[in-house]
Amino acid sequence: MSPPCHTPALLLVFMALAVAGAEQSEERSCDVIGDESSESQMERALLKKLEPLSHMRFNVTVEKGKTENYVYHFRVCREVNSTLHDFGGLVQIDRQNGKTTVIGRINETQVFNGSDWIMLIYKGGDSYGRHCSGEKRRAVIMISCKRGVTASSFSIISEEREKEQECFYLFEMDSSVACPAENSHLSVGSILLITFVSLIAVYIIGGFLYQRLIVGAKGMEQIPHFAFWQDLGNLVADGCDFVCRSKPRNAPAAYRGVGDDQLGEESEERDDHLLPM
Numbered sequence: 001m002s003p004p005c006h007t008p009a010l011l012l013v014f015m016a017l018a019v020a021g022a023e024q025s026e027e028r029s030c031d032v033i034g035d036e037s038s039e040s041q042m043e044r045a046l047l048k049k050l051e052p053l054s055h056m057r058f059n060v061t062v063e064k065g066k067t068e069n070y071v072y073h074f075r076v077c078r079e080v081n082s083t084l085h086d087f088g089g090l091v092q093i094d095r096q097n098g099k100t101t102v103i104g105r106i107n108e109t110q111v112f113n114g115s116d117w118i119m120l121i122y123k124g125g126d127s128y129g130r131h132c133s134g135e136k137r138r139a140v141i142m143i144s145c146k147r148g149v150t151a152s153s154f155s156i157i158s159e160e161r162e163k164e165q166e167c168f169y170l171f172e173m174d175s176s177v178a179c180p181a182e183n184s185h186l187s188v189g190s191i192l193l194i195t196f197v198s199l200i201a202v203y204i205i206g207g208f209l210y211q212r213l214i215v216g217a218k219g220m221e222q223i224p225h226f227a228f229w230q231d232l233g234n235l236v237a238d239g240c241d242f243v244c245r246s247k248p249r250n251a252p253a254a255y256r257g258v259g260d261d262q263l264g265e266e267s268e269e270r271d272d273h274l275l276p277m
Helices: 007-025 041-049 190-214 224-246 268-274
Strands: 057-062 068-075 088-094 100-111 117-124 139-145 152-158 170-176
Touching: 041 100, 088 139, 088 170
Parallel strands: 139 170
Antiparallel strands: 057 068, 068 088, 088 100, 100 117, 117 139, 152 170
16 A cells, blocks of 8 residues: 555645745735724825935934943834834834833824824833833824935934823934925926927938938938028028128229239330439
8 A cells, every 4th residue: 555645635734834934034014003994094105204214223222321231223114123013113222221111103103294204103012111101102293305315313312201191202304205396397398398309300310311211312412401591501501691781782892802803914105204314
């Protein structure tokens, strides 16, 4: 009797492991607070605008004497440590004891903007404990416009924890993603001029190639419609001559040129009085 075939079962196991590995490797992104149906088009557009920053990591170190020595790790719409699956988008690490505190989570995100800034808020962080009535921490990140810079100057501005409620950590950074789209400075006249010049260039280059390669013209004949432009030049010259001259064509010149006919031999009698007697 032949041994049972385990190949299909092994294939199923391998496929399950591959799917599980793919799910684990796929990073989670920002989830705006509320139902998915309640997300506005503006929020979706802003999250899409922040996508170029999602692959970057930002760190800042804060030292306050010997009691506070922290490092803050931040990612835009991604988990700082995807292996923990804690949705932590901004995390604080105590350098003295290695304790990790989640300041804000990407699954509780708010986002809005102004003319040249984007405000990203992560809520649902770890509890404050003794401060702020024990509410959950939240991180507020102000992203200001700076053209030509993908991202820079990530820093912490302050930590507001003396209030009873609505405490927060405030961070800021610069990025070109927060900048408004640049309007075109070309006027209608400039656009028409560019179009006209482009058409002229196409006419000259295309006509030259046609005359040279198809017709087989040589020399000046390679210029498209050479005879027409030659006649046009003559007509323009005649028009300028007719319009710009201030005297009739048959009027005598104001001066007489010296010609060969005026250099003939003069009579010797005119100089006779100069001879000695």
